[in-house]
Amino acid sequence: MGTEFETIEARITSMLPQLQSECGILQRMVYKNKNQHRRSSYFQRLLKVRRDLRLLQSANMEELVSSCLLVIKGDRPKQKLHLLGSLKRRKCDGDKHNFMERLLGAARLLAEMVEPILKAASEVSVLFAQSFFMGFSVTIMALLARLRVLVQQILLDVVSLFNMVSSLSISKQSIKITHNGIEVFRDFYPVSDDFVTLECVWKSDKFILLERKHKTNDESHVEDSGGNVSVQTSDVNYNSIESFLGDDQLFHERVEADVVAKEDPNHIDDMNTDLLTGSSQIDDKETRYSDQDTTKAFINESSQEAGLPASSRSSTNDKLQSCPKKVAFVSIKNLTLMRHKS
Amino acid sequence: MVTAGTKKPQVSVPTPPPPPWKINLQKYAESRALELHSLQSIIENRVNSDYRSQKNKRRRTTVFDNQIARKGCRRKRQKLGIIDKALAKSGLEENHQKKLPRCVHRRYELKKNPENGFCTSGDVTKRLRTHVWHAKWFAMTKLWGYHLPLCLQ
Numbered sequence: 456m457g458t459e460f461e462t463i464e465a466r467i468t469s470m471l472p473q474l475q476s477e478c479g480i481l482q483r484m485v486y487k488n489k490n491q492h493r494r495s496s497y498f499q500r501l502l503k504v505r506r507d508l509r510l511l512q513s514a515n516m517e518e519l520v521s522s523c524l525l526v527i528k529g530d531r532p533k534q535k536l537h538l539l540g541s542l543k544r545r546k547c548d549g550d551k552h553n554f555m556e557r558l559l560g561a562a563r564l565l566a567e568m569v570e571p572i573l574k575a576a577s578e579v580s581v582l583f584a585q586s587f588f589m590g591f592s593v594t595i596m597a598l599l600a601r602l603r604v605l606v607q608q609i610l611l612d613v614v615s616l617f618n619m620v621s622s623l624s625i626s627k628q629s630i631k632i633t634h635n636g637i638e639v640f641r642d643f644y645p646v647s648d649d650f651v652t653l654e655c656v657w658k659s660d661k662f663i664l665l666e667r668k669h670k671t672n673d674e675s676h677v678e679d680s681g682g683n684v685s686v687q688t689s690d691v692n693y694n695s696i697e698s699f700l701g702d703d704q705l706f707h708e709r710v711e712a713d714v715v716a717k718e719d720p721n722h723i724d725d726m727n728t729d730l731l732t733g734s735s736q737i738d739d740k741e742t743r744y745s746d747q748d749t750t751k752a753f754i755n756e757s758s759q760e761a762g763l764p765a766s767s768r769s770s771t772n773d774k775l776q777s778c779p780k781k782v783a784f785v786s787i788k789n790l791t792l793m794r795h796k797s
Numbered sequence: 798m799v800t801a802g803t804k805k806p807q808v809s810v811p812t813p814p815p816p817p818w819k820i821n822l823q824k825y826a827e828s829r830a831l832e833l834h835s836l837q838s839i840i841e842n843r844v845n846s847d848y849r850s851q852k853n854k855r856r857r858t859t860v861f862d863n864q865i866a867r868k869g870c871r872r873k874r875q876k877l878g879i880i881d882k883a884l885a886k887s888g889l890e891e892n893h894q895k896k897l898p899r900c901v902h903r904r905y906e907l908k909k910n911p912e913n914g915f916c917t918s919g920d921v922t923k924r925l926r927t928h929v930w931h932a933k934w935f936a937m938t939k940l941w942g943y944h945l946p947l948c949l950q
Contacts, residue, residue: 479816577840584848593826600832660839 460527460619467520467612474605478508481598488591497582500575501595504602507568514561516609522554523616526623532630536641542624543646555624558617559666562653565610566664572603573660607662614653614664621650903929918944 485505492498522538529535541553552560576599582592625645632639649670655662826833897905906929910916915923924944931937935946 483816573839573843576836577844580840581848581850590822593822594820596836597826597829597833600836601829603836604832660842
Protein backbone atom coordinates (compact mmCIF):
# COMPACT_ATOMS: atom_id res chain seq x y z
CA MET A 456 0.00 0.00 0.00
CA GLY A 457 2.68 2.52 1.00
CA THR A 458 5.11 1.61 -1.73
CA GLU A 459 2.31 1.49 -4.27
CA PHE A 460 1.17 5.06 -3.77
CA GLU A 461 4.77 6.28 -3.64
CA THR A 462 5.35 4.72 -7.05
CA ILE A 463 2.19 6.33 -8.37
CA GLU A 464 3.21 9.68 -6.91
CA ALA A 465 6.66 9.57 -8.51
CA ARG A 466 5.24 8.51 -11.85
CA ILE A 467 2.44 11.04 -12.06
CA THR A 468 4.60 13.96 -10.91
CA SER A 469 7.04 13.16 -13.71
CA MET A 470 4.34 12.73 -16.34
CA LEU A 471 2.34 15.91 -15.81
CA PRO A 472 5.20 18.26 -16.86
CA GLN A 473 5.80 16.07 -19.91
CA LEU A 474 2.15 16.39 -20.83
CA GLN A 475 2.39 20.17 -20.51
CA SER A 476 5.41 20.36 -22.79
CA GLU A 477 3.79 18.16 -25.43
CA CYS A 478 0.69 20.31 -25.25
CA GLY A 479 2.83 23.41 -25.83
CA ILE A 480 4.45 21.85 -28.89
CA LEU A 481 1.08 20.83 -30.30
CA GLN A 482 -0.32 24.33 -29.90
CA ARG A 483 2.75 25.76 -31.60
CA MET A 484 2.41 23.34 -34.52
CA VAL A 485 -1.27 24.18 -34.91
CA TYR A 486 -0.52 27.90 -34.82
CA LYS A 487 2.20 27.66 -37.46
CA ASN A 488 0.39 25.38 -39.89
CA LYS A 489 -3.14 26.68 -39.62
CA ASN A 490 -3.15 28.79 -42.79
CA GLN A 491 -1.93 26.03 -45.03
CA HIS A 492 -3.88 23.07 -43.72
CA ARG A 493 -6.98 24.45 -42.10
CA ARG A 494 -9.59 23.06 -44.48
CA SER A 495 -8.33 19.51 -44.46
CA SER A 496 -9.92 16.78 -42.36
CA TYR A 497 -6.73 15.71 -40.59
CA PHE A 498 -6.24 19.25 -39.34
CA GLN A 499 -9.79 19.37 -38.02
CA ARG A 500 -8.99 16.23 -36.04
CA LEU A 501 -5.90 17.90 -34.64
CA LEU A 502 -7.97 20.86 -33.50
CA LYS A 503 -10.19 18.47 -31.55
CA VAL A 504 -7.15 16.98 -29.83
CA ARG A 505 -5.98 20.47 -28.94
CA ARG A 506 -9.41 21.31 -27.53
CA ASP A 507 -9.33 18.27 -25.23
CA LEU A 508 -5.85 19.15 -24.02
CA ARG A 509 -6.93 22.68 -23.20
CA LEU A 510 -9.86 21.32 -21.20
CA LEU A 511 -7.49 19.09 -19.28
CA GLN A 512 -5.23 22.03 -18.52
CA SER A 513 -8.16 24.03 -17.20
CA ALA A 514 -9.04 21.12 -14.87
CA ASN A 515 -5.76 21.84 -13.02
CA MET A 516 -4.49 18.31 -12.48
CA GLU A 517 -1.50 19.23 -10.29
CA GLU A 518 -3.72 20.66 -7.57
CA LEU A 519 -6.06 17.67 -7.58
CA VAL A 520 -3.22 15.16 -7.40
CA SER A 521 -1.52 17.02 -4.56
CA SER A 522 -4.82 17.07 -2.61
CA CYS A 523 -5.19 13.31 -3.01
CA LEU A 524 -1.62 12.71 -1.89
CA LEU A 525 -2.16 14.87 1.21
CA VAL A 526 -5.13 12.73 2.19
CA ILE A 527 -3.29 9.46 1.58
CA LYS A 528 -0.02 10.40 3.26
CA GLY A 529 -1.38 12.35 6.22
CA ASP A 530 1.85 14.25 6.82
CA ARG A 531 -0.10 17.51 7.22
CA PRO A 532 -2.95 16.57 9.56
CA LYS A 533 -4.82 19.89 9.47
CA GLN A 534 -5.03 19.91 5.71
CA LYS A 535 -5.99 16.26 5.72
CA LEU A 536 -8.87 17.05 8.08
CA HIS A 537 -9.90 19.99 5.93
CA LEU A 538 -9.93 17.88 2.78
CA LEU A 539 -11.79 14.99 4.38
CA GLY A 540 -14.28 17.45 5.84
CA SER A 541 -14.87 18.98 2.43
CA LEU A 542 -15.88 15.55 1.17
CA LYS A 543 -18.82 15.54 3.56
CA ARG A 544 -20.25 18.62 1.93
CA ARG A 545 -23.24 17.88 -0.23
CA LYS A 546 -22.33 17.37 -3.88
CA CYS A 547 -22.62 20.53 -5.99
CA ASP A 548 -23.41 22.60 -2.91
CA GLY A 549 -23.48 26.09 -4.36
CA ASP A 550 -20.93 26.37 -7.15
CA LYS A 551 -17.93 24.64 -5.65
CA HIS A 552 -17.25 20.99 -6.31
CA ASN A 553 -15.06 19.12 -3.90
CA PHE A 554 -11.78 17.73 -5.15
CA MET A 555 -13.05 14.17 -5.55
CA GLU A 556 -15.76 15.26 -7.97
CA ARG A 557 -13.27 17.32 -9.94
CA LEU A 558 -10.95 14.33 -10.04
CA LEU A 559 -13.81 12.17 -11.32
CA GLY A 560 -14.47 14.72 -14.08
CA ALA A 561 -10.79 14.72 -15.03
CA ALA A 562 -10.80 10.92 -15.20
CA ARG A 563 -13.81 10.97 -17.51
CA LEU A 564 -12.10 13.51 -19.76
CA LEU A 565 -8.91 11.45 -19.87
CA ALA A 566 -10.89 8.37 -20.86
CA GLU A 567 -12.56 10.24 -23.71
CA MET A 568 -9.39 11.87 -25.02
CA VAL A 569 -7.92 8.71 -26.51
CA GLU A 570 -10.44 8.32 -29.33
CA PRO A 571 -9.80 11.72 -31.01
CA ILE A 572 -6.06 11.09 -30.74
CA LEU A 573 -6.39 7.78 -32.58
CA LYS A 574 -8.64 9.27 -35.26
CA ALA A 575 -6.25 12.15 -35.86
CA ALA A 576 -3.35 9.72 -36.11
CA SER A 577 -5.17 7.58 -38.67
CA GLU A 578 -5.90 10.67 -40.79
CA VAL A 579 -2.29 11.84 -40.61
CA SER A 580 -1.08 8.37 -41.59
CA VAL A 581 -2.87 8.90 -44.92
CA LEU A 582 -0.56 11.87 -45.44
CA PHE A 583 2.34 9.57 -44.64
CA ALA A 584 1.18 7.07 -47.22
CA GLN A 585 1.03 9.76 -49.88
CA SER A 586 4.32 11.26 -48.63
CA PHE A 587 2.72 14.68 -48.45
CA PHE A 588 4.12 17.28 -46.00
CA MET A 589 6.61 14.84 -44.52
CA GLY A 590 8.06 17.12 -41.85
CA PHE A 591 4.65 18.11 -40.57
CA SER A 592 3.28 14.57 -40.58
CA VAL A 593 6.32 13.03 -38.86
CA THR A 594 6.19 15.60 -36.08
CA ILE A 595 2.48 15.22 -35.56
CA MET A 596 2.65 11.42 -35.50
CA ALA A 597 5.44 11.44 -32.91
CA LEU A 598 3.52 13.97 -30.84
CA LEU A 599 0.27 12.01 -30.91
CA ALA A 600 2.07 8.79 -30.05
CA ARG A 601 3.56 10.32 -26.91
CA LEU A 602 0.27 11.98 -26.00
CA ARG A 603 -1.62 8.71 -26.24
CA VAL A 604 0.76 6.91 -23.90
CA LEU A 605 0.83 9.79 -21.40
CA VAL A 606 -2.94 10.19 -21.32
CA GLN A 607 -3.61 6.51 -20.72
CA GLN A 608 -0.97 6.16 -18.00
CA ILE A 609 -2.24 9.26 -16.20
CA LEU A 610 -5.76 7.84 -16.40
CA LEU A 611 -4.64 4.61 -14.71
CA ASP A 612 -2.84 6.50 -11.93
CA VAL A 613 -5.76 8.87 -11.37
CA VAL A 614 -8.15 5.94 -11.07
CA SER A 615 -6.01 4.20 -8.45
CA LEU A 616 -5.58 7.46 -6.48
CA PHE A 617 -9.34 7.99 -6.58
CA ASN A 618 -9.98 4.50 -5.22
CA MET A 619 -7.46 4.98 -2.39
CA VAL A 620 -8.96 8.28 -1.30
CA SER A 621 -12.53 7.01 -1.49
CA SER A 622 -11.68 3.99 0.67
CA LEU A 623 -10.03 6.33 3.21
CA SER A 624 -13.02 8.66 3.29
CA ILE A 625 -15.36 5.76 4.09
CA SER A 626 -13.51 4.50 7.16
CA LYS A 627 -13.51 6.36 10.47
CA GLN A 628 -10.17 7.50 11.84
CA SER A 629 -8.57 9.69 14.48
CA ILE A 630 -6.04 12.31 13.47
CA LYS A 631 -3.42 13.74 15.79
CA ILE A 632 -2.73 17.46 15.56
CA THR A 633 0.21 19.06 17.36
CA HIS A 634 0.13 22.84 17.64
CA ASN A 635 2.43 24.84 19.97
CA GLY A 636 3.18 21.80 22.05
CA ILE A 637 -0.44 20.83 22.57
CA GLU A 638 -1.57 17.50 21.15
CA VAL A 639 -5.20 17.21 20.12
CA PHE A 640 -6.97 14.19 18.67
CA ARG A 641 -9.68 14.81 16.10
CA ASP A 642 -12.09 12.10 15.10
CA PHE A 643 -13.44 11.76 11.58
CA TYR A 644 -16.78 10.02 11.15
CA PRO A 645 -17.85 9.09 7.61
CA VAL A 646 -21.20 10.10 6.19
CA SER A 647 -23.45 7.18 5.31
CA ASP A 648 -23.71 8.05 1.62
CA ASP A 649 -23.15 6.19 -1.60
CA PHE A 650 -19.58 6.19 -2.81
CA VAL A 651 -18.10 5.60 -6.25
CA THR A 652 -15.34 3.18 -7.26
CA LEU A 653 -13.59 3.48 -10.62
CA GLU A 654 -12.22 0.72 -12.79
CA CYS A 655 -10.41 0.65 -16.15
CA VAL A 656 -11.04 -2.09 -18.70
CA TRP A 657 -8.89 -2.54 -21.81
CA LYS A 658 -10.93 -2.90 -25.00
CA SER A 659 -9.17 -3.59 -28.33
CA ASP A 660 -7.03 -0.45 -28.37
CA LYS A 661 -7.84 1.77 -25.38
CA PHE A 662 -8.99 1.86 -21.77
CA ILE A 663 -12.66 2.32 -20.92
CA LEU A 664 -13.65 3.85 -17.59
CA LEU A 665 -16.31 2.07 -15.51
CA GLU A 666 -18.00 3.67 -12.50
CA ARG A 667 -19.57 1.57 -9.77
CA LYS A 668 -21.71 2.87 -6.93
CA HIS A 669 -21.71 1.27 -3.49
CA LYS A 670 -23.79 1.80 -0.36
CA THR A 671 -22.52 1.83 3.20
CA ASN A 672 -24.44 -0.34 5.69
CA ASP A 673 -26.25 1.51 8.48
CA GLU A 674 -25.76 -1.37 10.93
CA SER A 675 -22.01 -1.39 10.50
CA HIS A 676 -22.02 2.37 10.93
CA VAL A 677 -23.77 2.04 14.32
CA GLU A 678 -21.38 -0.71 15.37
CA ASP A 679 -18.41 1.40 14.35
CA SER A 680 -19.60 4.35 16.35
CA GLY A 681 -20.07 2.06 19.36
CA GLY A 682 -16.65 0.56 18.96
CA ASN A 683 -15.06 3.92 18.50
CA VAL A 684 -15.42 4.87 22.16
CA SER A 685 -13.55 1.82 23.39
CA VAL A 686 -10.84 2.23 20.76
CA GLN A 687 -10.45 5.85 21.65
CA THR A 688 -9.94 5.24 25.34
CA SER A 689 -7.33 2.60 24.63
CA ASP A 690 -5.41 4.78 22.15
CA VAL A 691 -4.83 7.83 24.30
CA ASN A 692 -2.57 7.59 27.34
CA TYR A 693 -3.83 9.82 30.11
CA ASN A 694 -1.89 11.02 33.15
CA SER A 695 -3.35 11.41 36.62
CA ILE A 696 -3.55 14.71 38.46
CA GLU A 697 -1.52 13.59 41.49
CA SER A 698 1.64 13.31 39.39
CA PHE A 699 1.41 17.02 38.55
CA LEU A 700 0.03 18.79 41.61
CA GLY A 701 -0.22 18.20 45.33
CA ASP A 702 -2.84 20.77 46.32
CA ASP A 703 -5.49 20.32 48.97
CA GLN A 704 -8.31 21.03 46.50
CA LEU A 705 -7.69 17.66 44.87
CA PHE A 706 -8.64 15.81 48.05
CA HIS A 707 -12.06 17.41 47.91
CA GLU A 708 -12.45 16.34 44.28
CA ARG A 709 -11.37 12.83 45.20
CA VAL A 710 -14.19 12.54 47.70
CA GLU A 711 -16.76 13.75 45.16
CA ALA A 712 -15.51 11.33 42.49
CA ASP A 713 -15.55 8.47 44.94
CA VAL A 714 -19.17 9.15 45.85
CA VAL A 715 -20.20 9.36 42.20
CA ALA A 716 -18.36 6.13 41.33
CA LYS A 717 -20.14 4.28 44.10
CA GLU A 718 -23.55 5.44 42.94
CA ASP A 719 -23.29 4.79 39.15
CA PRO A 720 -20.76 2.38 37.60
CA ASN A 721 -21.72 3.60 34.08
CA HIS A 722 -20.95 7.18 34.93
CA ILE A 723 -17.25 6.70 34.13
CA ASP A 724 -17.97 6.75 30.37
CA ASP A 725 -19.95 9.95 30.79
CA MET A 726 -17.00 11.56 32.52
CA ASN A 727 -14.74 10.62 29.60
CA THR A 728 -17.13 12.09 27.06
CA ASP A 729 -17.46 15.16 29.24
CA LEU A 730 -13.71 15.74 29.06
CA LEU A 731 -13.86 15.63 25.27
CA THR A 732 -15.96 18.79 25.24
CA GLY A 733 -13.16 20.43 27.17
CA SER A 734 -10.75 19.46 24.42
CA SER A 735 -13.08 20.85 21.77
CA GLN A 736 -13.20 24.17 23.58
CA ILE A 737 -9.44 24.52 23.39
CA ASP A 738 -9.42 24.56 19.57
CA ASP A 739 -12.59 26.16 18.31
CA LYS A 740 -11.65 26.06 14.64
CA GLU A 741 -11.49 22.30 14.41
CA THR A 742 -14.98 21.91 15.86
CA ARG A 743 -16.49 22.96 12.54
CA TYR A 744 -15.43 19.71 10.93
CA SER A 745 -16.81 17.38 13.60
CA ASP A 746 -20.24 15.79 13.40
CA GLN A 747 -23.25 17.80 14.46
CA ASP A 748 -24.73 14.77 16.20
CA THR A 749 -21.69 14.21 18.39
CA THR A 750 -21.53 17.89 19.35
CA LYS A 751 -25.20 17.82 20.32
CA ALA A 752 -24.57 14.76 22.47
CA PHE A 753 -21.65 16.52 24.13
CA ILE A 754 -23.72 19.62 24.81
CA ASN A 755 -26.53 17.60 26.39
CA GLU A 756 -24.17 15.70 28.65
CA SER A 757 -22.32 18.83 29.68
CA SER A 758 -25.57 20.63 30.48
CA GLN A 759 -26.62 17.78 32.75
CA GLU A 760 -23.51 18.19 34.90
CA ALA A 761 -22.68 21.81 35.50
CA GLY A 762 -19.99 21.51 38.13
CA LEU A 763 -17.48 19.27 36.41
CA PRO A 764 -16.39 21.33 33.34
CA ALA A 765 -15.40 24.22 35.60
CA SER A 766 -13.09 21.97 37.56
CA SER A 767 -11.62 20.53 34.37
CA ARG A 768 -10.95 24.01 33.02
CA SER A 769 -9.12 25.07 36.17
CA SER A 770 -7.09 21.87 36.15
CA THR A 771 -6.06 22.42 32.53
CA ASN A 772 -4.92 25.94 33.35
CA ASP A 773 -2.78 24.68 36.18
CA LYS A 774 -1.25 21.96 34.05
CA LEU A 775 -0.34 24.30 31.22
CA GLN A 776 1.54 26.61 33.54
CA SER A 777 3.64 23.81 34.99
CA CYS A 778 4.27 21.51 32.02
CA PRO A 779 3.29 22.92 28.57
CA LYS A 780 4.10 19.79 26.55
CA LYS A 781 1.85 17.35 28.40
CA VAL A 782 -1.48 16.07 27.20
CA ALA A 783 -4.47 18.13 28.27
CA PHE A 784 -6.62 15.20 29.38
CA VAL A 785 -7.35 13.58 32.75
CA SER A 786 -8.88 10.14 33.05
CA ILE A 787 -10.80 9.04 36.11
CA LYS A 788 -9.97 5.35 35.83
CA ASN A 789 -6.43 6.11 36.98
CA LEU A 790 -7.79 8.10 39.90
CA THR A 791 -9.94 5.21 41.05
CA LEU A 792 -7.03 2.79 40.62
CA MET A 793 -4.72 5.00 42.65
CA ARG A 794 -7.33 5.34 45.35
CA HIS A 795 -7.84 1.58 45.55
CA LYS A 796 -4.11 1.01 45.85
CA SER A 797 -3.80 3.58 48.64
CA MET B 798 -6.60 29.76 24.98
CA VAL B 799 -7.59 29.90 21.33
CA THR B 800 -4.53 30.51 19.15
CA ALA B 801 -4.52 31.87 15.62
CA GLY B 802 -4.26 29.16 13.02
CA THR B 803 -1.49 29.17 10.46
CA LYS B 804 -2.40 30.23 6.93
CA LYS B 805 -2.79 27.32 4.57
CA PRO B 806 -0.23 27.45 1.75
CA GLN B 807 -1.83 27.92 -1.64
CA VAL B 808 -0.85 25.43 -4.30
CA SER B 809 0.79 27.50 -7.01
CA VAL B 810 1.21 25.93 -10.43
CA PRO B 811 4.52 26.97 -11.98
CA THR B 812 4.37 28.50 -15.46
CA PRO B 813 5.31 25.88 -18.04
CA PRO B 814 8.40 26.66 -20.14
CA PRO B 815 7.66 27.98 -23.64
CA PRO B 816 7.68 25.40 -26.44
CA PRO B 817 10.94 25.06 -28.37
CA TRP B 818 11.45 27.36 -31.32
CA LYS B 819 13.04 24.68 -33.47
CA ILE B 820 12.65 20.92 -33.33
CA ASN B 821 15.25 18.52 -34.62
CA LEU B 822 12.84 16.28 -36.46
CA GLN B 823 14.94 13.13 -36.48
CA LYS B 824 15.77 13.29 -32.77
CA TYR B 825 12.21 14.16 -31.91
CA ALA B 826 10.84 11.15 -33.78
CA GLU B 827 13.56 8.75 -32.62
CA SER B 828 13.01 9.57 -28.95
CA ARG B 829 9.39 8.49 -29.43
CA ALA B 830 10.09 5.39 -31.48
CA LEU B 831 8.39 2.94 -29.13
CA GLU B 832 5.23 5.01 -28.88
CA LEU B 833 5.23 5.48 -32.64
CA HIS B 834 5.45 1.75 -33.28
CA SER B 835 2.59 0.96 -30.93
CA LEU B 836 0.47 3.73 -32.41
CA GLN B 837 1.26 2.50 -35.90
CA SER B 838 0.13 -1.02 -35.03
CA ILE B 839 -3.12 0.29 -33.56
CA ILE B 840 -3.87 2.37 -36.66
CA GLU B 841 -3.00 -0.55 -38.91
CA ASN B 842 -5.57 -2.65 -37.08
CA ARG B 843 -8.15 0.09 -37.34
CA VAL B 844 -7.71 0.95 -41.00
CA ASN B 845 -7.03 -2.67 -42.13
CA SER B 846 -3.86 -1.53 -43.90
CA ASP B 847 -5.90 0.62 -46.28
CA TYR B 848 -4.38 4.10 -46.27
CA ARG B 849 -6.16 5.53 -49.30
CA SER B 850 -7.89 8.81 -48.73
CA GLN B 851 -11.65 8.61 -49.07
CA LYS B 852 -13.08 10.24 -52.17
CA ASN B 853 -15.72 12.18 -50.30
CA LYS B 854 -12.99 13.82 -48.24
CA ARG B 855 -10.90 15.05 -51.14
CA ARG B 856 -10.93 18.75 -51.74
CA ARG B 857 -9.91 20.94 -54.65
CA THR B 858 -6.39 22.00 -53.84
CA THR B 859 -5.86 24.63 -56.58
CA VAL B 860 -8.68 27.02 -55.73
CA PHE B 861 -6.23 29.55 -54.38
CA ASP B 862 -4.15 29.57 -57.61
CA ASN B 863 -5.50 32.18 -60.05
CA GLN B 864 -3.07 31.64 -62.92
CA ILE B 865 -4.79 28.54 -64.23
CA ALA B 866 -8.06 30.40 -64.43
CA ARG B 867 -6.42 33.13 -66.42
CA LYS B 868 -4.86 30.61 -68.78
CA GLY B 869 -8.31 29.25 -69.49
CA CYS B 870 -9.46 32.73 -70.49
CA ARG B 871 -6.52 33.11 -72.84
CA ARG B 872 -7.34 29.88 -74.60
CA LYS B 873 -10.87 31.07 -75.17
CA ARG B 874 -9.62 34.21 -76.91
CA GLN B 875 -7.55 32.19 -79.36
CA LYS B 876 -10.64 30.44 -80.69
CA LEU B 877 -12.29 33.69 -81.73
CA GLY B 878 -9.87 34.35 -84.59
CA ILE B 879 -11.09 31.74 -87.06
CA ILE B 880 -14.19 33.47 -88.40
CA ASP B 881 -14.06 36.85 -90.11
CA LYS B 882 -16.82 38.38 -88.04
CA ALA B 883 -15.16 37.19 -84.89
CA LEU B 884 -11.94 38.69 -86.17
CA ALA B 885 -13.58 42.07 -86.51
CA LYS B 886 -15.11 41.79 -83.06
CA SER B 887 -11.81 40.79 -81.52
CA GLY B 888 -10.16 43.75 -83.24
CA LEU B 889 -12.66 46.11 -81.72
CA GLU B 890 -12.30 44.51 -78.33
CA GLU B 891 -8.54 44.71 -78.53
CA ASN B 892 -8.73 48.42 -79.26
CA HIS B 893 -10.93 49.01 -76.25
CA GLN B 894 -8.91 46.73 -73.97
CA LYS B 895 -5.30 47.33 -73.13
CA LYS B 896 -2.88 46.69 -75.96
CA LEU B 897 -1.09 43.41 -76.17
CA PRO B 898 2.70 43.43 -76.57
CA ARG B 899 3.76 43.51 -80.21
CA CYS B 900 5.31 40.05 -80.32
CA VAL B 901 2.15 38.54 -78.86
CA HIS B 902 0.08 40.48 -81.33
CA ARG B 903 2.10 39.22 -84.31
CA ARG B 904 1.89 35.68 -83.01
CA TYR B 905 -1.87 35.94 -83.00
CA GLU B 906 -1.84 37.40 -86.51
CA LEU B 907 0.24 34.47 -87.69
CA LYS B 908 -2.07 31.95 -86.12
CA LYS B 909 -5.06 33.42 -87.90
CA ASN B 910 -3.94 31.97 -91.27
CA PRO B 911 -6.30 29.34 -92.68
CA GLU B 912 -4.96 25.99 -93.76
CA ASN B 913 -5.94 26.45 -97.42
CA GLY B 914 -6.71 29.38 -99.66
CA PHE B 915 -6.33 33.06 -98.88
CA CYS B 916 -7.37 35.32 -96.12
CA THR B 917 -9.28 38.44 -97.11
CA SER B 918 -8.58 41.81 -95.59
CA GLY B 919 -11.03 44.57 -94.81
CA ASP B 920 -11.30 45.92 -98.31
CA VAL B 921 -11.81 42.48 -99.88
CA THR B 922 -8.26 42.08 -101.22
CA LYS B 923 -6.74 38.66 -100.74
CA ARG B 924 -3.67 38.17 -98.58
CA LEU B 925 -0.86 35.67 -98.99
CA ARG B 926 -0.11 33.21 -96.20
CA THR B 927 3.17 35.02 -95.62
CA HIS B 928 1.54 38.41 -95.41
CA VAL B 929 2.62 39.03 -91.83
CA TRP B 930 6.29 38.44 -92.62
CA HIS B 931 6.31 40.35 -95.87
CA ALA B 932 4.46 43.25 -94.35
CA LYS B 933 7.30 43.47 -91.85
CA TRP B 934 10.09 43.65 -94.44
CA PHE B 935 8.56 45.02 -97.66
CA ALA B 936 6.29 47.75 -98.82
CA MET B 937 2.95 46.27 -99.72
CA THR B 938 0.78 47.19 -102.69
CA LYS B 939 -2.55 46.02 -104.08
CA LEU B 940 -2.31 44.46 -107.52
CA TRP B 941 -4.88 42.34 -109.33
CA GLY B 942 -7.01 41.91 -106.25
CA TYR B 943 -4.10 40.67 -104.10
CA HIS B 944 -2.08 42.35 -101.37
CA LEU B 945 1.45 41.85 -102.68
CA PRO B 946 4.95 42.82 -101.50
CA LEU B 947 6.62 45.37 -103.78
CA CYS B 948 10.12 44.51 -105.01
CA LEU B 949 12.33 47.37 -106.14
CA GLN B 950 13.98 45.42 -108.98
